[in-house]
Each structure stands twice: as C-alpha cells, then as structure tokens.
Amino acid sequence: MGVDIGSIQQMLNQSDPLELITGEPQSRVTGVAGIRAGDDVALLCQAGDLVVVLDTPPAPGWPMDAFLRRCGDIGAVAVAFARCPFDLGSKAVAARLGLAVLLCGKPWQLSIAVYESLHSPVNDKIGALARALVEVLQTAGTDLEELLKQASAVARHDFMLLDTQGNGLFSQTNWSAADQAVLALRLAKSTISFNAVLPSGIRLIARRVGLTGRDVWLGVSLPGDDSAEAEVLSNGLAIVQAAAAQRLASLQMLHERDSRTRTALLSEIMESGSELSEGLRHRTLAAGWDLRGWHVGIRIIALGEGTTISLRDELLMAFAAQNLKLRAVEQTDGWMAWLSFASEPTRSTELISAAIRRAQRSFNNVLRTAMGVGSLLAGATGLVKSLGQATDAARIAANRPTSGYFVHIDRLGLAQLLLALTHTDVFTPAAKGLLDPLGDPDGALIATLTAFLDNRGSQSETAAILGIHRNTVAQRLNRIKELLAVDLDDPETRLALHLACRAVKVIP
C-alpha cells in the first residue's frame, strides 16, 4: 500500500523537481493531507500521511520545529512545503522525528498528484500485481514454460510466447483469421511493444523479448474495452518480459553449446564410414543417439530467414506433434536430421513419410523449408547412407514447389524415370495437345492437376501445397474434368495426364 517518496519525486520530476531535505526516498506514505500552516495537524492529518502545507510554510526556527513536531506526533511520514529557507536545526528536528521533508515549487499540484496516485485503483493493482509477480519470478526455476504458467496464475491472464505471425510457441493460439492477419502485419512492424485491439475485439498487449536472431513476443490477451486492466497487465508484462528474456538468453547459450557438440559428433560419424570406434559409440549414446536400430535420414534446408539454432525446439516440436522423435543437427543452411526406430517400424514407409510431410507443413509457420527424406536403413552405416540420400533428395526438393518442397528418395527413382521418358519430341507436343483444352493462361489448373497427381490424388495435400482451400482444389478438379472430359478415377487417364503435366512444365 502507499507510494514511496522516491516514486513521488520521479512522478513530478518533469513538472516540479522535489528537493528531499532529509529522510529516505524509500519511506512510504499511505495518505496525503493538504493543510494550511495554521491548521490543526492532529485534526486534519493521520499517521502515514504526507502533510503538504499549501500556503506559506512556517517561519524558520522554532515555528518550523513546532510544526514538524506536531506532524511527528500524529505519525506523519513526510512533510512538504513550498520552497522556503529550511535551517539546519529544523532539519535535525525532522531527522530526529523520523520525518522526511520535501520542498517543492507547487504544493497544490504535489498534493493532488500524490492523492491521485494513492487513490487510483489502477495504481493499487499495478503495485499488487508487480509485487506478486516479482515474488513468483524470484522463486521460479529456469524453465520458461513453467515460469509463464506461474506468472499467468498470478495475473489471472495467460502470458504466451508468440512468433511474429502471432502463433503460440508453447501453446496453441486460436486467433480468428482476421486477427491473425492483423497480427502478422503489425507484429512484424512493431519494434518493442505492441498494444492493439484486434478485429475480433480482443486486445493483445505484447512486448518483444530481447533476443537477437529470433523474433519472440511475450503477449497477453484480454477484452479490448478494458483499458485500466490493460494498463495493469502492461506493467506486469514488462516484469515477466525481463524474466523471460533472461531465461531465453541462457537457453540459447545452452543450445549453442549443444549445437556445436552435435555438429562435431555427426561429422565424425559421417567420416568414420562403416565402423564406429568404441569411444565414438559411447559419445553418440551420451548424446542420446542410439545408432543400432533403423533410421530414416532427413535433410532440412531453410528457404526462409531464421537461425537454425534458435528454431530447433520448434522443429522438434513440429515432429513431436506427429509422434516422431527427431534428432536434428544444425547445419549452416538447415538441419541434418533423422528418425530412429529400435526395431523395423510397423508403420509403413508411406505413413512415416506422410507424417514427416505434415510436420514440415506445420513447421512452415515458423520457417519455410525444403525436406529430403532417405530410405529406412539399419545401423550406423544405414544412417550415414540414408542421410546421404536425404541430402540428394533435399537438393531436388528445394526446386520443386509442386511437391511442396518435399522429396522422398524412394519415390525419386520412378519420377526421374518418368521424366526421362517424357522429354521426347513426340511426347511433348502430344502432351500439350492433351492439356490444351484447359486454356489455362496463368497455369493454375495445370499446377493444381500436377500437385493432385503428384500427391496420389489427395485433395487436402494438394490444397496444402498450393496454399489454397480444399474446396478450391475440388472445384478446380471439377473444371479440369469438364474441360478435358476425362475420368480422373481411371488409372490410365491419370498416368497419361501425369506424364503430360510433367512434360509441359519446365521441370527441375
């Protein structure tokens, strides 16, 4: 409760610098009484008060001493006067009575400012929340997620970490499409803090968590119309932000150290070829890598901006959401990664591939990537080989938007073969003739058809790759069927169209 003298000084620093003659800036006043020098202090003031003499201060010497004594007797904490000669004797008396003495230019304004600050409910709440948060943050551990959980409990609002698109890093957010669009637009342009009412009427207050190389925002959402609550939370946010930044920074330091270890270890494995030395095997185990089982190598190449170290957690989380435990080792342009299985997996390669595909799509929100996937192979030798395949596949994937920048090595051979067959003088004009009825100036229909066929007739995958709605895909396919007068359920028709699509596109 109350406000300390230091804060009062700060509060009025611009308009009316206060001179603290004697007393501690930490002294807290819990009330304010504006009086005239002749008034009865005992009647008008109470313990804990800042007594402000609004008119002429008592004369120096004994009148001042006597006034201070009256204030001291009722338990006032501080006394303020318009600037006046204040002699050493009175200073000694004030010190002896434990009274802080302030001299100011405008006693009226001082008393009003202090009154307002004491009686503003917002201020009370700000103070209460700040104290509660500081208490939580002092005892909270290093775990950022846990820290946010505890802070949220205290603030009774959820603090969340967001990326620049407004997506939650630890938890799902459910912005409306319009909100998300606004967030994506505004967060990217904001520098330090963000406070806006989104189209849905929700207010988001956010502060950038100071971290280089990665844009992370600490935010809290609340009903848009409550500006007082917003002020309270905004202050709380600043406190949590500092703690979050500190934890993120130390986390990043750990990550960087781990990252260097992993990179070095993997290159040793790659170089060692078939046989791992005893020592190397121990170190791989220590790193949590069991190389004895079955492995699928995945090479991930970053297409967008972003540092691989800071995004590793999000990558692992994207795979974990698909029930895949990914091992990832940072490379300059992305990651060398793999999935390990203790025994030959019961899930088919197709299913694993589809899961990897889904993981890639969800990770696209954080960073756009191209992924190449190797074969399922056994042992350390198998891992090295699968990683090699994955690297080759990734290079192709990076140039293949139609396949969603995703290439699985097991399907690469067939594709290459088909491509080889289509690049002939006979077939190319025929293919063009086949697709001509589409009359497709912007290539949207051919792109849709290609993606649809590339993805084994899955409309939802097609929609994801092209970034359009699934209904749009269905509608386009209907138009294609009408224009070409073909039955897409007929395998032979599909094969012919698939080849034709490959032939007319300028392929990798």
Add this chain to the structure above:
Amino acid sequence: MGYPAISSDVIADYNVGCEVLGSGGGGTPTPMSIALAELLNDGSLPLLDELPDDAQVCAVGAMGGPSVFAERLPSGAEYRVARDLLVRMGMPKPTLLLPVETAGMNGTYAAYIALLEGIPLFDGDLMGRALPKLEQTSLAAESSIGSAVLVTPSEEAIFVESDSTETIERIMRAALPACGGWGLFVTKPLSAAELTGRVVTGTVSRALGMGKALRRLPPWARGPQIATALAGKLLGSGTVEEVFRYPRKGAFAGGNLYLGDKESGSVIRIEYQNEYLMASVDGKATATCPDLLIVVDPRVRRLICPEEIRPRMEVAIVAVEGPSWWKSDPRRLERVSPRAFGIDQDPISWEVR
C-alpha cells in the same frame, strides 16, 4: 531568606545570581560588582525584607544598551540629580531604594547606588528577573508607573509623566540616543501603601542564594549538578551547532540557536530576544518566559549571554523557575509570556513540563 545585608563576602555570589536572573539578558553585573566591592570594603548594605509604613521608595535601574553601559560607566552622581529634581518638584525624599530588576547590571548598580547614598536596599524588585520593557514591571501591571526621571551619564535629567507606562517608555527610549546610549531610570518616590502588591519580593535574596549554590559546586560538577543547585531542570548538554541572528528590530536583538543533546540526541532550540525566552526540545516548547533559561559553560560554570554565544561552544541548558509573582494571575502572565515577545506559543507551566 536570611540576608539582612550585603557584605563584601557575598558580592561574588550576588554577581552570579544576577546573571542567572538575567536569563541571558540584562547586561553584565560584573563592573558594578567591582565598584560595589570597593565601596563596601568592610561595611555592609542593609537589606530590608519588609517595607516600613513610612517608607518612600524609588526604583532605580539603567535603561539602554548594556554594552554602552559597560563602556561608559556611571559617575555615581546620576541618582542624586534625579533625587534633587524630584525633591525640587515637591516630592518626598526617598528612604529606600528598589532595583527595577535584580538581574544583570541593574542588580549590582542598584545596590551600588543604595550604598553610595547610604540608604537601605529593599529585598525585591519590579521584575523578579530580567525583562526588556517598563511595561513588564510589576508596577506597570495594573496601572501606570505615573512619572519617572531619566538621567544621562552627563547628568542631564528628563522628567516624564503619563498615565501610560508605554508612553513614558517610548519617550525615554527616544531620548536615549541623544543621552549617549543609556540613562538612569528613577521612579518618583512611592509610599509603602502605593507599592502594596506591586513589588516582586525576595529577589535579592534569591540572587544571593542561587549565586552561592552555583559557586559552591565542586569542580567536577556538570549540567545535572548545576540544575540541581538552581532547583532547575537540565534540558540538555552539547555543542552549539548553529546560531541564527535575526535582523535587529529597534532595541531588541533576537535570534535562535540549536544544539543536539549529547545523551538523548534530542534537538534543543532556544529562541532569544535580549533574554533567552523559550526552549523547545524536538520541536516541543519545554520552557518559556517568565521561567529562566541559562546557557552555561558547564566546565567553568560561566553563564553565556546571547551576544557571546557561538557555534562549537560546549554548553548546558538549564531551566530555572521564574518569579511566581507573574504567574499568580493570567493577566500578569500575559505580559511576560512568549506572545508578549511576538512568539506565538502559550506559556508552559513549570509543573507540567
């Protein structure tokens, strides 16, 4: 009481007693003490503690600046000029003298005059302590002092008569600069009946008693013993931190000083105006006029007056009960309480502090 006369062996006590009753003001009694001692030799000055029915009493005292008085000492002829003037005006010849104040220079000067004239001194005065104004005499409390003579050191005389003591004082003070800074003030002779209830009795004995008590203290005695000797209260002892002197207003030099009590740490501030008038401890008024305040160097038991006081001096502050004559009636008290000196503070009664 037990002082039938002042003899040379009590002059030193009397001198100190006059300083105590001066409460810092009244000027130094010492020059006239020396003169008194020389004149006394082996003799004595009779002290009367009762007014004979046929007595004709004049109150005498110097008016003006104490420092001028010390520089330009009386010739001894001043009183006679006044007496002759009064007698020439048809008034009775004085048979008894009364100090205006038994404090500071006036305590010893009145005794000197009485001894010089060969008439007894009355054991009492018109103030009971040092006070600055004629209005603050017991004679003026309920009616005017009537008429009085002012005699300059060069033996010129001014007779003033008025039914307002304030007017008499204003005229005399206006004349003082032309008189050379001070003059001897002599009231017209007053009969015992006229003086009934208008005299503070026992003041000379009190001065003698307090001086004796103070002078008999052992060398190791400090503040607490000094207070006990004077039946007073020690307000504190310490080093004077600061002395503030106010711009001079007329005849009165005002100011204040403060010190921190060595033992309790409390801040003692003393307000003065010729005399030390009020002491407050930590902002709380603790001793006020007409009670006496003495500032004393406790090691040599020398009393320090406001003109002398300087920062860094080691002093003890002792409050001594003032004359009860002023306290017996609220209207009397009003004349000598802090508000009479422009200090907006109720008098603090001696018992409650």
